[in-house]
Amino acid sequence: MPLIEVKELSKIFGKQIKQAKQLLDEGSTKSEILKETGCTVGVSRASFSVEAGEIFVIMGLSGSGKSTLIRLINRLIEPTEGNILIDGEDLSNMDKKALRKTRREKLGMVFQRFALFPHRTILENAEFGLEIQNIAKEERSKRAKEALEMVGLGGYLHQKPSQLSGGMQQRVGLARALANDPEVLLMDEAFSALDPLIRKEMQDELIDLQAKMKKTILFITHDLDEALRLGDRIALMRDGSIVQIGTPEEILVSPANDYVEKFVEDVDRSKILTAQNIMKRPETINIDRHGPRVALERMREEGLSSILVVNGNRDLQGYVTADDALDAIKKENSDLRDILRTDIQRVEKDTTMNDIFNIIYDSPIPVAVVEGNRLDGIIVRGAVIAGLAKDGEVSFDNA
Amino acid sequence: MTMLDQLLNFAPKIPIAEATKSTTEWITDTFSFLFKPIKxxxxxxxxxxxxxxxxxxxxxxxxxxxxxxxxISGKRFGLAAFSIVGLWLIYNQGLWDHLIYTFTLVLISSLLSILVGVPVGIMMSKSKTAEAIITPVLDFMQTMPAFVYLIPAVAFFGIGMVPGVFASFIFATPPTVRFTNLGIRQVSKELVEASEAFGSTGAQKLFKVELPMAKATIMAGINQTVMLALSMVVIASMIGAKGLGREVLSALQRAEVGSGFVAGLGIVILAIVIDRFTQSMNKKKAS
Structure with missing residues (x-):
């Protein structure tokens, strides 16, 4: 069972909610509803589920409703309709007391501009969530200190937030959320206010922390690179609706519509696309069954100058070139093993294109994609370029 | 011309004054069981x-x-030196007892204003309806000439210090209410969200986040309230409140410019000391 389940969640801001709701159910768009009723649709029937231990990224441009959506999940904003299930419990119809209990025990939140309490020290900030649960002073400062240690701020306990840099302040924000030991972390553009270097560092640390602590993270961002780095799955939002949910590859490789495609076209593909995305089905011959003649014939058919050689298990043996095969035929040598070359470059399925670039650059023959020894595909130079140059635009930023 | 006048005379004079008078009399009679022990x-x-x-x-x-x-002034001598010289001067002029009466009046009515004003301000910040109702009431309280409050004050509490406190309470409370409301409304939305997201109750949010964050603003309001209360001492002396104000008033009645100036100077010195005190307390806490 997924840890978080969001079903048909909507939020309409304005006065004529009832009317707007009806229009929404009838399938009117956001702008039609605004024109008709003066109501703004913040989030329109969003449904998704998040598995325990997953980093689920909700991405969209400003105004797409992503910040509203994350606030609907802990009911900082009251949903107009729909359900939010966490651990099978429905938050949307909890009374105040039950909601408070869920917020205290299950949901931690990290804010875009840190939202640290300026009148409290770092330690007191990290203690906040425990303090409001009336946990004894010693216990809460112990747990808050552990959380601060974890984010690398053990030495700043008695400073005020204003004395710390932005990156450090957001570490405090993270520690404050972690001190409660919640199952779910809601992160609202948590790294967007940081400069790029620090942001990347924080992203890495979040991934490390996640590996250690196995929290379920809901991460909001407008930055696709960040979404692709962090997300196990990504939901793309537009005008309050979720337009696509998928793994980073799915989003990049098969955008659900023009909007998504437009969104992803500026991405530096070389960092995201892997061997798997650009490999082709390889032409092969079997070392046990075929000889140089078959090899040459197949190369002629396919217009290749070399061909990969496998055994009966599709384990990669090497390759033969057309020249060598011709020589062997002239010498009436029928064993491929005599002309087999083994200096072929191998990459794994999940090698990024960035790395493949360096390999293929000075390799005269295609690169083999293998899983263990088993041949899965080949990558020819042309495919690398084509993969990067989607819609004719080539980006060689990090090539 | 007469036609035009008649247009305005479509109704007889509305008896606002009479109504106010009878209401005040009614309140005086009905609540005398309350007013007497208070007085x-x-x-x-x-x-x-x-x-x-x-x-x-x-x-x-x-x-x-x-x-x-x-x-409270951060270990500097300026304010301390001024206090010594200023207070000594008042003593020297034989106004010490009057100073004490004035100080008591200001202190008590300010405390009362704060005690009532801060909770009302909090209520106002939490509810748009409350804000819509209370704001015009505050405007009324502040713009109505302060002398007017003396009349019901005397009706309720007779003459002396108590009606003085009542009149300055009404006149001096609005800034505390307004600034408390403003201070809480100005607390950044993200901080309020943070405290809610971690599961604060309303009271925890108020006492752990909103009031500490609004403290500087509320203190500025309190400073204003104290200053307004002080400005009421001369007016309150008209209904028998003792203190420096009475000296000013009697000097006015006897056209004694000298003793009027001295008593006025006493009020100025007290005002400066109180003002600097409340401001320094604010600065210290805000930093």
């Missing part, structure tokens, strides 16, 4: 407070004030 005990309480302060040798009060001034 009695509260009056006694103020007398006793003043007597206690007066029983302390002035030199000790001056020194204590100077020491406190030294510490």
């Amino acid at each position: 009695q005990y509260f009056g006694d309480f103020m007398e006793v407070s003043s007597d206690i302060l007066m029983s302390v040798p002035p030199i000790i009060i001056i020194l204590v004030v100077a020491v406190i001034a030294f510490f």
